[in-house]
Amino acid sequence: MFSLENSSAEQLVDIGCQWVILGHSERRHVIGEDDEFIGKKAAYALSQNLKVMACIGELLEEREAGKTFDVCFKQMKAFADNITDWTNVVIAYEPVWAIGTGKVASPEQAQEVHAAVRDWLKTNVSADVASTVRIIYGGSVNAANCAELAKKEDIDGFLVGGASLKGPDFATICNSVTSKKVTA
Numbered sequence: 001m002f003s004l005e006n007s008s009a010e011q012l013v014d015i016g017c018q019w020v021i022l023g024h025s026e027r028r029h030v031i032g033e034d035d036e037f038i039g040k041k042a043a044y045a046l047s048q049n050l051k052v053m054a055c056i057g058e059l060l061e062e063r064e065a066g067k068t069f070d071v072c073f074k075q076m077k078a079f080a081d082n083i084t085d086w087t088n089v090v091i092a093y094e095p096v097w098a099i100g101t102g103k104v105a106s107p108e109q110a111q112e113v114h115a116a117v118r119d120w121l122k123t124n125v126s127a128d129v130a131s132t133v134r135i136i137y138g139g140s141v142n143a144a145n146c147a148e149l150a151k152k153e154d155i156d157g158f159l160v161g162g163a164s165l166k167g168p169d170f171a172t173i174c175n176s177v178t179s180k181k182v183t184a
């Protein structure tokens with residue numbers, strides 16, 4: 001994964017790439033991309049037939065200030081303002097404080113946000129999108145914690161960084177979600 005790289009959608013399509021990760025915390029907080037810009041990138045990527053992994057997630061200080069939902073809903077709105085067809089979109093909830101830190105969100109913390117995001121989609125997009133879109137969790141997922149996270153109703157899969165470099169661990173993580181409602 002090259003989350004800090006700059007590549008055009010056309011270049012990615014040209015080399016056979018099918019998915020792009022947009023709104024990753026490094027692009028938001030290191031490069032400085034704002035919600036509106038990320039939303040526009042999502043629309044453009046979809047128009048080029050790339051599938052979009054749309055990342056959202058709060059900083060530690062935002063969680064501690066009780067702003068997790070506000071932040072995630074604002075990030076979701078920027079995506080929703082730009083996306084008309086959610087078929088090729090997966091939402092990734094990645095609390096920034098959990099990415100690459102070893103501090104995984106508890107299954108309850110992750111489920112709470114996933115359920116809230118699904119509810120937000122129901123109110124602001126449609127019941128159909130809310131029930132079919134996959135919402136995956138990212139942030140220090142590993143072979144030891146994936147099973148408990150995967151049991152949660154609204155956690156449909158994982159965005160894995162460090163643990164994806166360890167083959168057997170990555171296989172364990174992949175297999176932890178095989179019984180879920182993943183459709184594609």
Ligand SMILES: O=C(CO)COP(=O)(O)O
Nearest residue numbers: 099100139140160161162
């Ligand atoms: O978003 C992620 C990588 O960019 C998640 O990384 P980790 O699984 O290493 O926390």
